[in-house]
Amino acid sequence: MASQEIETLASALARLPGLGPRSARRAVLWLVKRRETALRQIVDALIEVQDKLVECPVCGNVDTQAPCGICADPRRDQRSLCVVEDVADLWALDRAKLFTGRYHVLGGRLSAMDGVRPEDLTIAALLARVEGGGIDEIVLAMNATLEGQTTAHYIAERLEGFPVRLTQLAHGLPVGGELDYLDEGTLAQALRARRPVG
Numbered sequence: 001m002a003s004q005e006i007e008t009l010a011s012a013l014a015r016l017p018g019l020g021p022r023s024a025r026r027a028v029l030w031l032v033k034r035r036e037t038a039l040r041q042i043v044d045a046l047i048e049v050q051d052k053l054v055e056c057p058v059c060g061n062v063d064t065q066a067p068c069g070i071c072a073d074p075r076r077d078q079r080s081l082c083v084v085e086d087v088a089d090l091w092a093l094d095r096a097k098l099f100t101g102r103y104h105v106l107g108g109r110l111s112a113m114d115g116v117r118p119e120d121l122t123i124a125a126l127l128a129r130v131e132g133g134g135i136d137e138i139v140l141a142m143n144a145t146l147e148g149q150t151t152a153h154y155i156a157e158r159l160e161g162f163p164v165r166l167t168q169l170a171h172g173l174p175v176g177g178e179l180d181y182l183d184e185g186t187l188a189q190a191l192r193a194r195r196p197v198g
């Protein structure tokens with residue numbers, strides 16, 4: 001039976017995505033054995049980001065600066081915008097290093113079941129960015145799930161009439177696939193073979 005403090009730490013870690021109670025306990029034990037090295041490093045890193053993390057007011061990315069490093073990078077192609085559901089998808093796509101434009105994070109996907117409506121996502125902000133001009137291409141990089149595709153379809157409709165080229169990730173993405181779980185080669189291929197919407 002572990003102490004209350006260790007139990008508290010284990011149950012806090014167990015809430016992390018991909019970790020259950022059992023892995024959390026193993027992680028705690030691993031950390032306790034490396035008090036002076038790994039544990040200290042993790043604590044320092046957590047404290048370091050705790051106060052610095054901000055949501056980018058332009059694209060919705062999470063970074064330690066606002067606008068985020070991607071929006072602030074002058075080498076990024078301003079005429080190309082990639083729309084993703086979540087920050088994790090942005091990070092996954094950016095790891096693939098094939099897309100040189102900027103991003104727009106929706107903050108989720110439309111879902112009748114979960115009661116997520118267009119106004120719950122940053123769709124209005126996306127339309128405002130497009131209305132602002134200077135964007136030639138919009139890549140709809142929603143997940144290959146039913147809700148992801150419904151969201152892409154809805155956005156494509158809202159963007160009708162704007163002088164932008166709408167593309168979407170190539171099919172060949174596994175159905176039901178969440179971008180974040182795909183390897184970078186698959187993602188890069190889906191981006192490279194992106195095709196017009198409709």
Ligand SMILES: [Zn+2]
Nearest residue numbers: 056059068071
């Ligand atoms: Zn940004």
